[in-house]
Amino acid sequence: MGAKWSVIPLIEDHLATFRDQRTNEKRNKDYLVFYAAPTGFALSCYLAGFEMRDPASILAGIAVFTALLFGLLIHVFSLGLRIKDDPRQSSTGRTAILIDQLQANVGYAVLVGIVTTTLLIIAAATTGKDQPIGVLMSALIAGALLHLMLTVFMALKRTRAAYHELRF
Template identity: 65%
Template sequence: MSAKWSILPLVEDHLDTFRDQRTNELRRQDYLSFYAFPLAIGIACYLFDFKMQDPASILAGIAVFTALLFGLLIHIFSMGLRVNDDPRLPKSGKLATLIDQLQANVSYSILIGIITTAFLIAAAAIRENNQPINSFLSAIITTLLVHLMLTVLMALKRTRAAYAALRF
């Protein structure tokens, strides 16, 4: 896609972070952890007929959380600029790679947050008389929420690794 709103580069950058640090090979277990596991949770929610009671409450939290991720992305951008401008730090290497990966993961987290927000808006809009939403939509939202949390945890781990790389 060449449209200005294309999300494909965000997804590609994020998936490119699923590499082994030592060998630079793609790690299949990352795909299982970040996609198959949340999907399995979502399928289980559907099979056990899980129905969300109040999507509007979750919507408020995810909307704020996604906004905070936007702020974090701006901070990562400025951190990348500072590292690039600091003559004491190499322009490539572990720290630069970690910052690039962190930027990719947080950007992707924002994308998942936006998608989750859209599903929650739809769920809140179609909900009738304070009834729970159906198990299919509940399963999709649960899958997205688990995926989002795992991706944020990966970004947190990369933040720690970047800090450790700065401590020479």
Template identity: 30%
Template sequence: MASEEGSEQLEEAGKMSVPSRHDVFDIFRDHIETWGETPGQAGKRERLKASIWYLLPPTLLAIVLAIWRVCIMNLTPFLTGLTVFTALLFGLLILIFNTGVSLQKDKASLENAHNVAKMIADLRANISYTAMVAVTLVMVLVLAIAMNPASQPIPWGWTIPLAWLGVHLLLNLLNIVSGLRRAFRNITT
């Protein structure tokens, strides 16, 4: 009987689930939840400030580039570098996942950890979202390169989403570095 249950659990664990559109929304929701913990009006102000920080700079840059109709000559080096960088983000996500699992296994280490479990969960949410933004940027770069001849500049219409996603990615990376710094500071003090 026990071997039957064990084999059923192995079969269930081996099945791959098909990602749904809800998974993407969950990643976005988890990321937004890291923008503030304060309840009430103060929390709303905190989340408003964060949304301005994450959305206004890329939007302003995209508007300026659209007004000036900026064209980019060669996107291939950007694609190469960003693809490697995206792979590194996924490596960091796996590392954070393993750290979270280790912390859950060793509950005694969490007693004096100064909210490290929450910080690890927030980092997982932020890195997941940032990886999703990086993959989106890679896909837009691939489309821009594939749809335009190599000898001509990329039309200015492609510059808008590329610049927006690039700046948004940069701001999220700064948030990840800040989160890592906070977690390290809380562990060492």
């Protein structure tokens, strides 16, 4: 059992969703898209000398977005409980699996949002007014923002799949 503040289970749950729905085989392409692409993007930003401006404005948006994601996480949790208690739904059925995966993805998105918010707080606190953020910090933030966006897209896809499973 790990520390109460450990985020490793959130990461493990998210990574467990990187599987093909039909064959249940690991999808290496998902690792490339979710980790190599943001890392490559951040590296490209760094090499290009990209410098963000006005971290406080970006921080405000990401902080609100992360809070909304946390609210969604609580909603998905309650949805999972309702599906568990619904006698028409199997706890091992496709809908239940999709809701579990959605829970993992949204939980991970909250984690990425918190990390991104923290990076932006550091950037805002260490950058003078009307000064650009340093190249390294700008690259880290850009990569984190892309990673967050891709994770939210994955959650959207799972939401759509669960809806179609229930409706059709």
